Amino acid sequence: NYTIATNFVQNIVEEDLKNGKYSEGIHTRFPPEPNGYLHIGHAKSICLNFGLAKYNQGLCNLRFDDTNPTKEDVEYVDSIQEDVKWLGFDWEDRMFYASSYFERIFELTIGLIKDGKAYVCDLSPEQMREYRGTLTEPGKESPYRNRSVEENLDLFMRMKNGEFADGERVLRAKIDMSSPNINLRDPIIYRISHTKHHRTGDAWCIYPMYDYAHPISDALEGITHSICTLEFEDHRPLYEWTLEALGFDANTRPKQIEFARLNLTNTVMSKRKLRMLVDGGYVTGWDDPRMPTISGLRRRGYTPESIRDFCDRIGVAKSNSLVDVAMLEHCIREDLNKTADRVMAVVRPLKLVIENYPEDKVEYMMAENNPECPAMGKRMMPFSREIYIEQEDFMEEPPKKFFRLKPGGEVRLKHAYIIKCEEVIKDEAGNIVELRCSYDPDTKSGSQHNSGRKVKGTLHWVSARHALQAEARLYDYLLMSDDEENTSDFLAQLNEKSVEVIENCMVEPSLAYTAPGNRYQFLRQGYFCVDKDSTKDKLVFNRIVGLRDSWAK
Ligand code: ATP
Numbered sequence: 001n002y003t004i005a006t007n008f009v010q011n012i013v014e015e016d017l018k019n020g021k022y023s024e025g026i027h028t029r030f031p032p033e034p035n036g037y038l039h040i041g042h043a044k045s046i047c048l049n050f051g052l053a054k055y056n057q058g059l060c061n062l063r064f065d066d067t068n069p070t071k072e073d074v075e076y077v078d079s080i081q082e083d084v085k086w087l088g089f090d091w092e093d094r095m096f097y098a099s100s101y102f103e104r105i106f107e108l109t110i111g112l113i114k115d116g117k118a119y120v121c122d123l124s125p126e127q128m129r130e131y132r133g134t135l136t137e138p139g140k141e142s143p144y145r146n147r148s149v150e151e152n153l154d155l156f157m158r159m160k161n162g163e164f165a166d167g168e169r170v171l172r173a174k175i176d177m178s179s180p181n182i183n184l185r186d187p188i189i190y191r192i193s194h195t196k197h198h199r200t201g202d203a204w205c206i207y208p209m210y211d212y213a214h215p216i217s218d219a220l221e222g223i224t225h226s227i228c229t230l231e232f233e234d235h236r237p238l239y240e241w242t243l244e245a246l247g248f249d250a251n252t253r254p255k256q257i258e259f260a261r262l263n264l265t266n267t268v269m270s271k272r273k274l275r276m277l278v279d280g281g282y283v284t285g286w287d288d289p290r291m292p293t294i295s296g297l298r299r300r301g302y303t304p305e306s307i308r309d310f311c312d313r314i315g316v317a318k319s320n321s322l323v324d325v326a327m328l329e330h331c332i333r334e335d336l337n338k339t340a341d342r343v344m345a346v347v348r349p350l351k352l353v354i355e356n357y358p359e360d361k362v363e364y365m366m367a368e369n370n371p372e373c374p375a376m377g378k379r380m381m382p383f384s385r386e387i388y389i390e391q392e393d394f395m396e397e398p399p400k401k402f403f404r405l406k407p408g409g410e411v412r413l414k415h416a417y418i419i420k421c422e423e424v425i426k427d428e429a430g431n432i433v434e435l436r437c438s439y440d441p442d443t444k445s446g447s448q449h450n451s452g453r454k455v456k457g458t459l460h461w462v463s464a465r466h467a468l469q470a471e472a473r474l475y476d477y478l479l480m481s482d483d484e485e486n487t488s489d490f491l492a493q494l495n496e497k498s499v500e501v502i503e504n505c506m507v508e509p510s511l512a513y514t515a516p517g518n519r520y521q522f523l524r525q526g527y528f529c530v531d532k533d534s535t536k537d538k539l540v541f542n543r544i545v546g547l548r549d550s551w552a553k
């Protein structure tokens with residue numbers, strides 16, 4: 001009973017299933033390169049690949065595309081598994097590494113050379129670029145193109161045995177130097193790299209190129225639909241050439257389908273650039289709550305449900321577009337509106353003394369945890385003579401429609417009483433440091449003795465004696481510009497005020513035993529999540545999003 005929003009890839013899958021093309025069901029894969037943490041763009045691919053498999057009762061593999069040893073690391077392998085699981089997907093016993101196929105790919109390549117479909121080329125990278133031609137000019141054939149099979153086999157073995165330096169020779173597919181598609185002009189399929197691989201160590205000093213290893217890995221795993229992003233559209237002929245040349249059965253071989261990658265406003269969305277932010281110290285790490293990584297979003301307080309919902313709503317299309325980040329924010333608000341407890345927290349406290357309320361008295365006010373969901377229950381909130389309200393909820397000289405507290409004015413304290421501001425206390429510098437108020441005992445919320453009197457404003461508050469001190473981290477976008485893809489120097493576009501740390505917030509005592517990862521609505525302030533830095537003695541909250549929804553449906 002898993003449902004997905006229908007999309008063009010699902011239509012292709014349905015058509016194939018209807019035609020009995022894949023008798024054993026469909027089989028997809030999510031193939032991250034372990035060279036960084038996953039980001040929200042990857043979530044789109046994860047939801048698509050795992051979602052299609054789940055919906056069509058097929059299978060989806062997790063495959064680490066680790067054919068480039070220079071940038072890869074086990075730290076990333078671990079984080080990727082954690083993130084995919086957290087998003088709610090399960091590869092069961094089908095976790096693979098492209099590097100596990102190195103031996104197999106090598107053997108297939110020997111066959112390819114024997115068939116005269118690949119050759120060792122000694123051109124330098126510069127020469128090769130020159131010979132490749134341009135979009136308007138055909139390429140030139142390499143002088144090494146017509147080496148004998150014997151010589152090619154010998155040189156390739158010697159490449160494998162480490163006799164040559166990095167870049168000295170490559171293995172190229174022998175396709176067509178005059179093809180209008182540059183990807184088919186004898187692409188490199190193996191290169192020399194004397195680099196330790198995170199899994200195979202020093203076993204190999206030649207590595208297959210992505211465009212070559214990928215279709216082989218897909219075919220070896222029995223993938224039916226190999227879904228990738230649009231940049232690979234004109235690599236598809238090479239994908240097909242590889243499978244054809246290596247003799248994979250045309251009836252069952254995988255087919256490549258391209259979809260549009262996700263781009264989000266105000267968001268950096270490439271691992272390379274995200275790594276620059278981490279390495280340059282612009283953020284505290286891959287899981288900095290401002291990062292669009294899955295681990296950053298998780299720490300910020302996003303739920304897996306909200307991210308899956310977002311991926312459903314943006315859909316899967318064949319042309320690139322830019323999605324408003326407000327839509328992602330909309331999804332987490334929708335989720336937490338129904339699932340998060342609503343509590344009172346004063347971010348910038350102003351002390352308020354209720355002069356006619358007895359000194360030692362404490363009343364416990366009944367507060368519902370979430371009016372959208374009565375089953376979430378109620379709690380008791382202590383109320384006393386001294387409370388904190390939000391600084392911005394008082395103005396000495398307010399504009400006309402200010403319905404919060406002002407000198408001589410009245411407001412209701414949520415779940416408690418109507419109070420009236422009697423006096424404003426200032427320090428020598430003229431700053432407001434305290435308000436003196438009175439309360440009307442006949443206005444207790446929910447009480448039978450409530451006079452029924454109504455006032456316009458309702459404020460949140462916490463009892464000063466019972467409140468817990470907390471730190472709030474208020475986040476803004478990392479990037480000022482809307483459109484990162486089209487920003488040449490993205491570091492110059494970084495928002496210098498992407499986080500504001502407020503140390504002395506006051507939160508209600510029910511939060512004493514909260515734990516990292518818990519999410520709340522702070523009434524009138526926004527949604528917050530307990531950060532991993534939080535301890536019992538020092539609570540730390542991340543603001544996930546404010547309450548105002550700026551997404552135009
Ligand atoms: P980046 O450019 O951010 O480094 P990548 O494509 O190099 O991304 P991979 O690890 O190769 O990263 O990605 C794994 C899978 O996730 C690929 O199939 C890729 O198509 C998909 N993917 C990556 N970025 C996005 C995105 N922004 N939107 C949708 N899918 C994406």
Ligand code: MG
Pocket residue numbers: 033
């Ligand atoms: Mg990639």
Ligand code: MG
Pocket residue numbers: 271272
């Ligand atoms: Mg990349």
